[in-house]
Amino acid sequence: MTETTTRVEDAARLVDQTGPYFGRFGGRYVPEALVAALDELDAAYTGALVDPEFTGRLAELHRTYSGRPSLITEVSRFAEHAGGARVLLKREDLNHTGSHKINNVLGQALLTRQMGKTRVIAETGAGQHGVATATAAALLGLDCVVYMGEVDTERQALNVARMRLLGAEVRPVTSGSRTLKDAMNEAMRDWVTNVADTHYLIGSVAGPHPFPAMVRDFQRIIGVEARAQMLDTVGRLPDVICACVGGGSNAMGIFHAFLDDTGVELVGFEAGGDGVETPRHAASIGGGEVGVLHGSRSFILQDADGQTRESHSISAGLDYPGVGPEHSWLHELGRARYESVTDDEAMQAFKLLCRTEGIIPAIESAHALAGALREGRRLGPDGVVLVNLSGRGDKDVDTAARYFDLVDADGTAHTDGETP
Amino acid sequence: MSSSATFTAAREQGRAALVGYLPVGFPDVPTSVAAMQAMVAGGVDVVEVGLPYSDPLMDGPVIQRATQAALDGGARTSDAFTAVRGVADAGAPALVMTYWNLIDRYGVQRFAGDLAEAGGSGLITPDLLPDDADDWFAASEKHDLDRVYLVAQTSTPKRLAMTAGASRGFLYAASLMGVTGVAAIGAGAAELVARCREVTDMPVCVGLGVRTAEQAAQVAGYADGVIVGTAFVQALAEAPDPESGVAAVRALAAELADGVRSGSAVRA
Numbered sequence: 001m002t003e004t005t006t007r008v009e010d011a012a013r014l015v016d017q018t019g020p021y022f023g024r025f026g027g028r029y030v031p032e033a034l035v036a037a038l039d040e041l042d043a044a045y046t047g048a049l050v051d052p053e054f055t056g057r058l059a060e061l062h063r064t065y066s067g068r069p070s071l072i073t074e075v076s077r078f079a080e081h082a083g084g085a086r087v088l089l090k091r092e093d094l095n096h097t098g099s100h101k102i103n104n105v106l107g108q109a110l111l112t113r114q115m116g117k118t119r120v121i122a123e124t125g126a127g128q129h130g131v132a133t134a135t136a137a138a139l140l141g142l143d144c145v146v147y148m149g150e151v152d153t154e155r156q157a158l159n160v161a162r163m164r165l166l167g168a169e170v171r172p173v174t175s176g177s178r179t180l181k182d183a184m185n186e187a188m189r190d191w192v193t194n195v196a197d198t199h200y201l202i203g204s205v206a207g208p209h210p211f212p213a214m215v216r217d218f219q220r221i222i223g224v225e226a227r228a229q230m231l232d233t234v235g236r237l238p239d240v241i242c243a244c245v246g247g248g249s250n251a252m253g254i255f256h257a258f259l260d261d262t263g264v265e266l267v268g269f270e271a272g273g274d275g276v277e278t279p280r281h282a283a284s285i286g287g288g289e290v291g292v293l294h295g296s297r298s299f300i301l302q303d304a305d306g307q308t309r310e311s312h313s314i315s316a317g318l319d320y321p322g323v324g325p326e327h328s329w330l331h332e333l334g335r336a337r338y339e340s341v342t343d344d345e346a347m348q349a350f351k352l353l354c355r356t357e358g359i360i361p362a363i364e365s366a367h368a369l370a371g372a373l374r375e376g377r378r379l380g381p382d383g384v385v386l387v388n389l390s391g392r393g394d395k396d397v398d399t400a401a402r403y404f405d406l407v408d409a410d411g412t413a414h415t416d417g418e419t420p
Numbered sequence: 421m422s423s424s425a426t427f428t429a430a431r432e433q434g435r436a437a438l439v440g441y442l443p444v445g446f447p448d449v450p451t452s453v454a455a456m457q458a459m460v461a462g463g464v465d466v467v468e469v470g471l472p473y474s475d476p477l478m479d480g481p482v483i484q485r486a487t488q489a490a491l492d493g494g495a496r497t498s499d500a501f502t503a504v505r506g507v508a509d510a511g512a513p514a515l516v517m518t519y520w521n522l523i524d525r526y527g528v529q530r531f532a533g534d535l536a537e538a539g540g541s542g543l544i545t546p547d548l549l550p551d552d553a554d555d556w557f558a559a560s561e562k563h564d565l566d567r568v569y570l571v572a573q574t575s576t577p578k579r580l581a582m583t584a585g586a587s588r589g590f591l592y593a594a595s596l597m598g599v600t601g602v603a604a605i606g607a608g609a610a611e612l613v614a615r616c617r618e619v620t621d622m623p624v625c626v627g628l629g630v631r632t633a634e635q636a637a638q639v640a641g642y643a644d645g646v647i648v649g650t651a652f653v654q655a656l657a658e659a660p661d662p663e664s665g666v667a668a669v670r671a672l673a674a675e676l677a678d679g680v681r682s683g684s685a686v687r688a
Contacts, residue, residue: 027552028549028552029521029547029548029552032574032579032583033597036576176474182475185475188477189480189599192477192597193602193603195597196597291525292524292547293521294477300521305522306497306522307491
């Protein structure tokens with residue numbers, strides 16, 4: 001048992017933490033105008049968790065609509081590059097809409113209906129959460145507006161079209177850095193104005209209480225399934241679980257069921273961009289400091305005055321200058337470890353999975369794959385590494401094609417030259 | 421020094437007070453301070469010194485653009501104290517209005533100390549709830565500073581009472597559900613003020629959506645203070661040069677002060 005996994009034994013069960021605080025992190029830093037809506041949401045969600053009708057309906061949607069339980073796939077050809085350790089992927093990429101985001105969205109959309117609200121709004125970076133929200137809104141007959149930074153609407157044009165096909169209105173955000181954080185500001189402003197009929201469907205384990213705990217609870221099914229699948233197929237729990245961390249919802253989702261399994265190391269991989277030693281990264285824990293952003297206290301990227309610093313990542317979904325408060329707490333407790341993966345490392349892992357396994361991962365998830373290569377090499381042939389493959393890479397084909405020089409400057413594909 | 425003396429004095433004159441907001445550093449620090457002093461010369465009783473923040477989620481497009489321009493121009497937290505000194509020199513109470521991370525980062529005790537030393541009256545905190553503010557309560561008590569929290573139409577009676585109990589100086593009633601400078605003041609504002617009166621004797625000021633003398637007059641008929649922000653920022657932003665911007669701010673202040681007096685007369 002390692003140093004990082006022994007301290008936990010003194011504490012109460014980590015899975016029982018429900019907010020509003022995770023240690024000194026979390027809370028509610030919001031305009032008073034939103035408090036009533038947050039209290040209403042808290043009551044609705046707390047009630048729903050123990051309401052058999054709600055949990056039954058959600059379970060049915062998981063089974064018949066999203067395609068749960070998601071598979072576990074062992075990737076032995078990929079694992080040859082990971083020190084010979086066994087590597088298994090939790091296939092959230094196979095969910096309807098192509099990522100783990102649907103798990104949270106279906107839960108919150110059902111809650112929206114239950115609260116009698118008719119409209120949902122959402123922020124999105126890569127577009128995965130926006131697409132998932134637009135999908136759930138179409139399914140449940142809710143009006144839907146998605147805020148997306150103008151920079152992201154450009155780099156994720158296909159997902160913009162996808163959301164519009166699903167009937168959502170996409171509003172490009174032109175303020176600030178025109179990325180995910182600004183989309184979140186704009187969604188908050190909409191919510192303050194329209195809170196009577198609107199639910200703000202936050203896509204990550206960030207934001208004011210109860211969002212971090214609620215989104216985690218809707219995502220924890222990933223870990224609950226994976227834990228049973230590991231016992232079933234491998235006969236034991238993994239040594240290490242790897243997940244990418246932007247806001248951190250897929251990571252909390254897979255970590256949570258293992259929090260009190262002290263023999264399982266939990267490792268979150270933040271977007272290192274050009275490197276955490278440079279100004280261009282999105283590693284809030286690895287390269288940030290404690291502050292308040294978007295309604296809660298956590299590690300954030302900020303300057304000497306507390307102004308939010310712009311984040312950078314090749315992955316739009318990780319390009320966020322904050323992280324969920326529960327991750328900050330797990331970091332401070334030493335229960336989870338957080339490292340960073342640069343753009344280049346992530347893209348090499350992206351390519352490797354494509355070539356060795358025939359699976360195109362989301363660039364977000366490629367950060368976890370790069371981490372798995374490191375962890376596998378550290379553990380050697382006896383090690384077992386579980387990776388949360390949080391999304392599929394269809395949306396990233398354009399970015400990857402440019403990165404690997406498969407297209408001309410105008411976007412036309414060429415078939416000459418070396419394959420990457 | 422608390423701003424409450426100013427509200428008491430206005431009350432004794434049978435009128436509401438006029439509260440004006442401008443962000444420090446827009447279009448540059450000296451001009452912003454001159455504009456704040458011009459507000460006071462024009463008839464503003466209390467000045468809200470806005471400290472620009474990168475993620476102003478309570479602000480509409482006009483204030484967003486101005487505060488972003490201020491940040492792009494290099495505005496720093498310490499500039500707020502420069503502005504506070506300027507306002508205090510002009511003879512009006514100055515309260516800093518900003519988002520919590522900047523105070524948190526500066527250090528709550530240190531900020532309170534430096535604000536008091538600059539002659540500031542207190543702090544308006546749009547994204548801090550009294551539920552989460554023990555360290556600010558202690559620091560403001562120690563340095564005799566106002567704690568101004570917001571209340572909204574969605575605040576329950578219990579939260580109104582709790583927030584009023586935690587406040588010092590005055591209570592800031594958000595006139596509408598929304599952000600600064602987008603919609604005009606709604607019918608719910610008077611009702612919210614009436615609900616505040618049931619739980620506190622503290623002055624109640626109304627902000628968000630007040631931009632004309634007519635609206636100021638209307639609010640002065642039932643509130644202790646009328647808060648105007650976006651209209652001042654716009655006056656400064658639309659001027660062809662800093663000098664005429666400062667003059668426009670002063671003229672607007674005079675207009676709004678007349679409005680407040682005429683509306684208060686109706687009340688009296």
